[in-house]
Amino acid sequence: MIRNGAPWMTRCLAPVVLLAALVAWSAPAPAAEDGGTSRAPVLSEADMADLRALDAEVAIGVPHRLDLGNPLHYRVTMAALRRGGETPERSPYLFQSLRETHERRAARLEAAGTPAPQATLAAVVAETGTPQDLNFIATFSEDNAAAALAMARGEDDAPVGYQATGISSVVNGTTTTSIVMELYEADSGHVYATQSETQYGQGTDFRVQVEGQVPPDAGSPTTRAQGLFVYYPKSSAAAAADTEPVVYVQTFQDTLNPTQACMEQPNYCVRNNAGQCTGSYETSCTNTKANETPIKICWYRGSQQECDYWNSTSHPTDFVFPLSGSVSYPNTVVSPPAGVVTIYIQNPNGGGCNVYYKQGEVLDPQYWTVDDKQISWNYPAAAFPNNRDCIQYYDATTAYLWVTAYVALNGSGGGEPPPFGTINFTSDRSQIGVPGVSIVPPLTILQGCLAAGTPIALADGGERPVEAFTANQQERVKTAHGQTRLVRGTTQGREPHPMLRIQTDAGHDVLMTRTHPVILAEGVPVQARALRVGDRVTTLEGSATVTAIAPETYEGVVHNLTVEEGGRAGTFFAGGILTGDAVMQQSLTTIANRTLARSPAQIRESLPEVWHQDFDNHQ
Numbered sequence: 078m079i080r081n082g083a084p085w086m087t088r089c090l091a092p093v094v095l096l097a098a099l100v101a102w103s104a105p106a107p108a109a110e111d112g113g114t115s116r117a118p119v120l121s122e123a124d125m126a127d128l129r130a131l132d133a134e135v136a137i138g139v140p141h142r143l144d145l146g147n148p149l150h151y152r153v154t155m156a157a158l159r160r161g162g163e164t165p166e167r168s169p170y171l172f173q174s175l176r177e178t179h180e181r182r183a184a185r186l187e188a189a190g191t192p193a194p195q196a197t198l199a200a201v202v203a204e205t206g207t208p209q210d211l212n213f214i215a216t217f218s219e220d221n222a223a224a225a226l227a228m229a230r231g232e233d234d235a236p237v238g239y240q241a242t243g244i245s246s247v248v249n250g251t252t253t254t255s256i257v258m259e260l261y262e263a264d265s266g267h268v269y270a271t272q273s274e275t276q277y278g279q280g281t282d283f284r285v286q287v288e289g290q291v292p293p294d295a296g297s298p299t300t301r302a303q304g305l306f307v308y309y310p311k312s313s314a315a316a317a318a319d320t321e322p323v324v325y326v327q328t329f330q331d332t333l334n335p336t337q338a339c340m341e342q343p344n345y346c347v348r349n350n351a352g353q354c355t356g357s358y359e360t361s362c363t364n365t366k367a368n369e370t371p372i373k374i375c376w377y378r379g380s381q382q383e384c385d386y387w388n389s390t391s392h393p394t395d396f397v398f399p400l401s402g403s404v405s406y407p408n409t410v411v412s413p414p415a416g417v418v419t420i421y422i423q424n425p426n427g428g429g430c431n432v433y434y435k436q437g438e439v440l441d442p443q444y445w446t447v448d449d450k451q452i453s454w455n456y457p458a459a460a461f462p463n464n465r466d467c468i469q470y471y472d473a474t475t476a477y478l479w480v481t482a483y484v485a486l487n488g489s490g491g492g493e494p495p496p497f498g499t500i501n502f503t504s505d506r507s508q509i510g511v512p513g514v515s516i517v518p519p520l521t522i523l524q525g526c527l528a529a530g531t532p533i534a535l536a537d538g539g540e541r542p543v544e545a546f547t548a549n550q551q552e553r554v555k556t557a558h559g560q561t562r563l564v565r566g567t568t569q570g571r572e573p574h575p576m577l578r579i580q581t582d583a584g585h586d587v588l589m590t591r592t593h594p595v596i597l598a599e600g601v602p603v604q605a606r607a608l609r610v611g612d613r614v615t616t617l618e619g620s621a622t623v624t625a626i627a628p629e630t631y632e633g634v635v636h637n638l639t640v641e642e643g644g645r646a647g648t649f650f651a652g653g654i655l656t657g658d659a660v661m662q663q664s665l666t667t668i669a670n671r672t673l674a675r676s677p678a679q680i681r682e683s684l685p686e687v688w689h690q691d692f693d694n695h696q
Contacts, residue, residue, distance in 0.1 A: 120266035146182030161273025218513025243304035248428030251280025281427035526635030566639035587652035594657025
């Protein structure tokens with residue numbers, strides 16, 4: 078079924094005006110006689126008026142930051158939280174803090190004689206090239222599984238459904254994050270699906286998905302998805318009362334899913350008999366085949382020996398992978414292509430970078446082309462300028478790639494307005510099965526090594542410095558549980574971050590990168606940066622207690638080994654401490670493998686006391 082989209086505006090309009098004008102509002106439908114609503118909650122006249130006013134400030138498809146000093150922004154925020162089930166009784170400090178922040182900021186504006194600021198394009202755009210907080214609608218698409226079942230049963234009036242996923246990922250985490258995701262009929266104000274959740278003491282990778290079916294008596298309304306994100310950056314208990322909330326909002330409108338989708342790059346490198354990258358790449362669509370194996374990216378880590386994309390001299394100024402692909406729709410694509418494109422790389426450890434952003438009446442013709450019902454893109458690596466801060470932020474991380482776009486399509490005839498089409502590609506495998514979303518391989522950015530000169534325990538009881546290994550199939554090292562293994566590979570590189578000098582009460586002294594694996598006494602592997610003084614680590618002699626951890630600048634070459642067959646994670650003793658090899662280091666790039674789960678009691682203890690009642694009420 079082709080849904081009604083908003084009229085495509087004349088191309089002479091400025092880009093922001095063009096996109097901000099995509100939705101035409103009308104009065105809400107009347108309530109039922111019993112005081113309820115005829116089929117679903119309806120936005121009040123006041124709420125509808127506020128959303129109309131906010132619509133004049135924001136562009137569809139782009140995250141915007143709200144200012145609680147603006148009475149409009151404050152009302153929109155509080156109304157959405159209430160629709161999501163939050164109340165002053167359930168979340169007393171949240172509501173108190175929001176109210177006090179509004180009053181404080183509004184008083185400052187009044188004293189300064191400054192008008193209330195409008196919604197601003199999110200920092201995700203303004204700070205391209207640096208790590209930043211990400212708050213965005215990652216997916217929005219038709220979800221017509223129910224319609225397919227109805228059609229299979231021969232029913233004429235098949236329901237139409239939608240889904241939308243909102244993600245909040247904040248650098249260093251949050252004290253608390255609330256996300257309200259809603260689906261509603263833009264013209265009438267009927268909210269037919271709401272999903273709201275709150276997370277405490279985390280905030281590094283929090284997502285909420287809403288899904289629902291357009292009410293059967295609604296006709297063919299324009300559906301809108303809205304995400305409201307409210308979070309408090311992590312603070313100390315003493316500073317909790319001074320931490321102001323941050324609020325973002327983003328909207329999407331009625332779209333069509335692609336009939337075909339293909340991501341061609343980034344892709345796996347074609348390798349020679351020696352296992353080295355030949356400089357050419359596979360050409361099949363990465364989203365249509367088994368793609369669990371990460372695409373490896375190295376900044377002077379292994380280079381052709383190990384990685385699919387690399388920079389062989391140092392950490393690069395720009396990202397080093399290209400991006401190309403295509404999608405097709407039931408309708409023809411407007412030519413020249415127009416819409417919104419955002420490419421994120423999310424660090425599951427919190428925050429991320431906006432690699433590329435484009436909003437305007439015409440997408441870059443040097444990257445985008447249209448052929449009837451197909452739209453294609455081809456970005457070279459040079460199209461993604463970034464600085465070292467952004468690239469270094471992903472050290473030893475399996476990063477989530479998000480490619481999201483919202484493009485104009487031509488109508489299907491009969492005077493029907495043009496719809497819009499979505500493009501959704503991601504390497505986040507939790508999105509498998511989400512309608513309209515294509516899954517591409519994860520991106521692993523490899524780092525994690527030892528300083529040259531670090532002695533490695535050999536199987537015969539001797540030692541050899543880590544840089545002296547050649548993987549000649551004759552070198553055996555000691556591993557965990559008294560076993561020995563052949564050294565099967567080596568890597569080397571440069572480390573731009575300060576390294577960590579780890580010392581123990583047994584005299585161990587090892588200099589390693591922050592992301593090199595260390596095996597705790599209970600057998601759990603953690604990145605070196607997760608160690609704390611007092612932790613017990615596994616050693617050649619049994620175990621020892623960490624007595625000092627100090628950052629140290631290191632300008633030499635760093636090295637690592639691979640010691641197991643078949644790509645399994647291995648271990649070896651470095652400076653007498655049991656550490657993980659290059660494969661284990663890669664396994665710890667996944668947040669689930671390097672973050673220990675915390676109990677509700679531990680989370681509560683980590684929160685400022687003012688949040689305890691809110692936390693307790695959400696358990």
